[in-house]
Amino acid sequence: MIRELHNKLINKEITSVELTQQYFDAISKKDGDVHAYLTLTKEEALEQAKKVDEKISRGEEIGIIEGIPCAIKDNICIKNIRTTASSKILDNYIAPYDATVVEKIREAGAVILGKTNLDEFAMGSSTETSAYGATKNPYDNERVPGGTSGGSAAAVSADMAVWSLGSDTGGSIRQPASFCGVVGLKPTYGRVSRYGLMAMASSFDQIGPMTKTVEDTAIILSIISGKDNMDATSAPDFGKKYEDYLTGEIKGMKIGIVKEYLESLNKEMKTEMEKVIERYKKLGAEICEIELPNAKYALPTYYIIQPSEVSSNLARFDGIKYGMRADDKEKTNTADLGGLPRTLLETYLDTRKYNLGAEVKRRIMLGTYALSSGYYDAYYLRAQKVRTLIRKDFEKAFQKVDVILTPTTPTPAFKIGEKTQDPLQMYLEDIFTITANIAGIPAVSVPCGMIEWEGKQLPAGFQLMGKWFDEENLLCVAHAFEVNCTE
Amino acid sequence: MISEKEVKHIASLARIGLSEDEIEKFSKDLSSILDFIEQLKEVDISGIEPTAHITGLQNKLREDKIENFENKEGIVKLFPEEKNGYDKVKSVL
Numbered sequence: 001m002i003r004e005l006h007n008k009l010i011n012k013e014i015t016s017v018e019l020t021q022q023y024f025d026a027i028s029k030k031d032g033d034v035h036a037y038l039t040l041t042k043e044e045a046l047e048q049a050k051k052v053d054e055k056i057s058r059g060e061e062i063g064i065i066e067g068i069p070c071a072i073k074d075n076i077c078i079k080n081i082r083t084t085a086s087s088k089i090l091d092n093y094i095a096p097y098d099a100t101v102v103e104k105i106r107e108a109g110a111v112i113l114g115k116t117n118l119d120e121f122a123m124g125s126s127t128e129t130s131a132y133g134a135t136k137n138p139y140d141n142e143r144v145p146g147g148t149s150g151g152s153a154a155a156v157s158a159d160m161a162v163w164s165l166g167s168d169t170g171g172s173i174r175q176p177a178s179f180c181g182v183v184g185l186k187p188t189y190g191r192v193s194r195y196g197l198m199a200m201a202s203s204f205d206q207i208g209p210m211t212k213t214v215e216d217t218a219i220i221l222s223i224i225s226g227k228d229n230m231d232a233t234s235a236p237d238f239g240k241k242y243e244d245y246l247t248g249e250i251k252g253m254k255i256g257i258v259k260e261y262l263e264s265l266n267k268e269m270k271t272e273m274e275k276v277i278e279r280y281k282k283l284g285a286e287i288c289e290i291e292l293p294n295a296k297y298a299l300p301t302y303y304i305i306q307p308s309e310v311s312s313n314l315a316r317f318d319g320i321k322y323g324m325r326a327d328d329k330e331k332t333n334t335a336d337l338g339g340l341p342r343t344l345l346e347t348y349l350d351t352r353k354y355n356l357g358a359e360v361k362r363r364i365m366l367g368t369y370a371l372s373s374g375y376y377d378a379y380y381l382r383a384q385k386v387r388t389l390i391r392k393d394f395e396k397a398f399q400k401v402d403v404i405l406t407p408t409t410p411t412p413a414f415k416i417g418e419k420t421q422d423p424l425q426m427y428l429e430d431i432f433t434i435t436a437n438i439a440g441i442p443a444v445s446v447p448c449g450m451i452e453w454e455g456k457q458l459p460a461g462f463q464l465m466g467k468w469f470d471e472e473n474l475l476c477v478a479h480a481f482e483v484n485c486t487e
Numbered sequence: 488m489i490s491e492k493e494v495k496h497i498a499s500l501a502r503i504g505l506s507e508d509e510i511e512k513f514s515k516d517l518s519s520i521l522d523f524i525e526q527l528k529e530v531d532i533s534g535i536e537p538t539a540h541i542t543g544l545q546n547k548l549r550e551d552k553i554e555n556f557e558n559k560e561g562i563v564k565l566f567p568e569e570k571n572g573y574d575k576v577k578s579v580l
Contacts, residue, residue, distance in 0.1 A: 080561070096561030189541050203541065232547045233540075300524045311501060318502065320576055322565035332504040333495070344577040345502075353504030361503055362516055365494070368501040369517065379524070384537035386530050391538065423516055424523055440541030468542055 001162060001212045002068055002219050009056060009067050016049035016056075016067030020111050023069045027113070027160045035135050036145075036154040038074050039082050040114040045069065048111045064219055066109030071161035073152045074115040075122055076207065077196040078102050085198045086130035087120045089323045089355035099196020100231065101165060101207050101224045108223050113161055116151030120357045121314065122172055122200050124148055125429035128420055129359045136416070137179060140456050143413040146176030152210050153180040163211040163220055167197055169204045170302055171408075171433025174445035174463060177210055178408035181447045181459030183478070184210045185217045186433075188469045189440035190235040192221075193228030201309040202233075204302075204437040214446065214479040218242035221471060235469065245472035246479040251284030253477060255464075256401035259289055261432065265407060268451050272460050273407055276448050276481065280405070283480055290397045290404065294389040298435040301390065303427060304370050304383035311367030314360065319351030326350040362423060387438055394439045394465075403477050404465040406432050408445040412458035432463060442466045446478045448485075489517040 008014045024042060031037055052067030072078060075085040077095035079102075084090045098106065105112075119129040127135040127150030135150040137143040138158035145154040149166025153176035156164050166173040168186035177184025185208045192207045199205065209220035222243060227236040262273055277287055319325030325347060332349040356364075370379040397404060410431060419425045436443035443465040450457045466474030489497075494514045498505050505513065556562070568575040 079558070093565065094561065096558045096565065097556075190544065229549050233544060235542070235544070294530070297527060297530055300527050303520060303524055304527070315502075319567055321574060322562075322567070325567040333507075341578055341580065344579055347577050348502040349504035352502055353506075356503070358509075358512075361505075361509070362513060362520075364501050364503065365497045365513060366517060366520060369489070369493075369497050369521075372497070372500060381537055382527055382530075382532060384539075385532040385535040386527055387538040387541075388535050389530065389532070391541065424519060427520075427523075 002065060002216045005068050005162060006064050009052070010062065012056070016052040016111060017046060019067070020045050020049040020069050020113070023113055023160060023162075026158070030138070030158050030160060033136060033141050034138055034154050034158055034160070035133055036116050036151040036158065036160055037071070037114045038084060038086065038117050038132055038151070041078070041081055041112055045111050045113050048109070052109055052111070063108050065105065065223065067111060068162050069111045069113045070105070071113050071116045071152055071155045071164040072102065073118055073149050073164070073166050075118055075167060075198040076102060076165060078112065078115070081115065083115065084132070085121045086118045086132055087356065087360070088131045089317045089351070091324055093323055097196065100193040100228045102196065104224050116149070116155055116164060118151055119148035120360050121198065122148040122167055122169060123310070123359050123363055125171070125175060125426050126419065127151065128416065129357055131357055134416055137413045139181070139458055140413070143415055143458070144179065146179035146413065148172040149184070149210065150176045153177055153182055153184065156180070156182045156210050156212060163209060163216055165207055165224070166210050167205060167207050168437070169201050170306065170437050171430040173208045173210060174408050174433045174443060175429060177445040178447070178461030179413040179459065181461070182210055182212060183214055183217050183444065183446055184208065185221065185444040185471070185475075186436060186442060187221060187225065187471060188442040190233050191225050191237065191442070191469065191471065193226070193231040193234040195228055195230035199313040201306040202313060203309060204306065214444070214475055214482050215243055215246055217444065218246060218475050218479075240472065242472055242475055245476050247476060248480050248483050250280075250477055250480045252286065253403070254286045254288050254401040255280055255477065256288050256290035256397055256404040258292055258295070258404070258406060261406050264410070266411065268453060269407055269411065269460065272448055272451055273462060276405065276462050279481060279484065283484060285477070288401050290401060292393045292397060292435070294386065294393050295435050297386050298390055298438045299427065299431060301383045301386045301438060302430070302434050303366070304379045305387065307363040307367030308371050308380050309367065310363045311371065314364055317352070317356070318348050324351065324355045326354040328354070359423070390435060391439045394441060398467045402467070402473055406463045406465065408432060408461040408463040412451060412453045412460055436465050441468055442471050442474050444474060444478050446481060489514050489521065
């Protein structure tokens with residue numbers, strides 16, 4: 001889709017200002033119902049679009065995403081723009097700098113339409129924990145778009161952005177992509193710099209593209225990836241152009257499947273997965289059964305390591321340097337802590353009491369517990385050892401196969417409110433996606449059509465997981481499915 | 488089982504004030520999540536190294552060079568309470 005729009009721009013069939021205006025029109029028409037956006041940056045967007053049009057009229061060459069409208073998840077900083085991470089504690093936060101990914105897409109000339117909704121600080125699986133209200137699934141407004149990048153997924157799905165950026169810590173790009181019928185990629189840990197992304201669980205977090213097509217995902221990945229001195233975990237990618245690897249040819253490639261995953265599915269999802277497998281067989285891929293014996297421990301492992309990192313990362317939101325500060329002038333009922341003057345302690349306690357939501361508090365407390373004296377070995381250290389075992393499962397599997405095919409989610413989009421009462425039910429949403437974050441490997445969700453579910457037609461997706469730093473083969477396999485989808 | 492007393496202790500460590508309702512709810516929630524996590528106890532982890540960095544990246548060094556941040560104003564504007572360009576906080580002594 002990006003390439004088509006690019007060609008229209010250079011052939012002067014449409015101007016960037018017209019294109020940008022079309023998207024803002026779509027937003028004003030649809031976003032009242034969907035609520036994908038938290039902040040619109042119309043003035044800046046039109047200004048950038050005008051610059052691109054001037055360049056085109058001067059006969060200058062433009063880049064592939066130059067002048068094309070996109071949306072950015074609201075936990076990624078854009079200089080001088082409000083960035084809330086959907087939390088009340090950052091209600092008044094104006095980012096003083098650009099995230100590295102934003103700097104890169106600015107250099108590439110993208111038009112940024114605005115900031116999209118997410119679960120508060122990217123904790124959740126439905127966008128329902130946002131302090132600014134839930135985003136709705138464009139296919140059915142009574143259902144969730146998934147989360148945490150629900151706003152970014154819904155914006156692309158409902159044609160309110162050509163592409164968007166999300167972030168993925170346990171499935172936050174892939175699960176909403178699947179619920180909204182778009183493509184979503186979590187790159188290899190280290191592929192994309194996180195500088196300027198609000199740190200949540202630093203050993204898992206990755207930024208990635210959400211798009212209409214696999215080619216668009218490859219184009220965006222080529223632009224945002226690479227080593228960055230501002231993120232010590234980022235890795236060099238030697239200027240790879242991922243779109244050049246999309247040959248449509250996958251003959252002889254080996255695709256691994258996990259039998260227990262397929263057997264665990266309901267009838268409708270299982271039928272879809274079987275169709276996907278058949279299509280890959282027709283395309284000449286070899287389907288091989290593989291085993292990931294420790295993958296069943298991925299979810300409990302995640303729910304020790306992730307909250308532990310959360311409790312540490314979110315300690316910075318204390319009402320001191322930025323964000324909201326609260327003081328209710330009443331003594332808070334907590335256990336006594338020595339060594340801190342009461343007035344200062346009350347500032348911390350009240351600021352976090354009134355400005356953080358329930359899910360964020362729950363995870364901070366879970367992590368604080370897991371890391372606290374006497375429990376560290378039993379929880380955190382054990383989980384990091386199990387993590388090693390899960391990584392080894394993948395190392396072994398990838399000696400046999402090129403990519404691994406799984407469902408993205410156990411079901412299509414669920415109803416708003418359906419899982420908010422029981423945190424564990426919500427956590428189980430990530431059962432198929434979370435292993436890729438635990439192992440640090442890249443994984444993409446690809447739409448595979450609509451299924452009938454609870455009397456509605458809803459999108460379904462499947463997931464492909466690839467080897468570390470092998471996005472080119474991963475996307476090649478995803479692309480081959482997509483371009484042969486209509487045959 | 489996480490008692491309400493333990494919830495209060497954890498909340499203090501995490502610097503989170505909680506309402507009485509929250510204390511009761513978190514006692515239940517944390518207990519059920521920890522029960523779910525219990526299954527890790529069945530994994531044999533003897534002789535297994537913990538993961539330190541998932542892709543094995545080590546000691547990434549860069550030059551220790553001071554760079555001026557160009558938008559100091561933008562930072563000062565974010566202070567919850569500002570006095571003469573400084574961030575004003577409650578007494579720490």
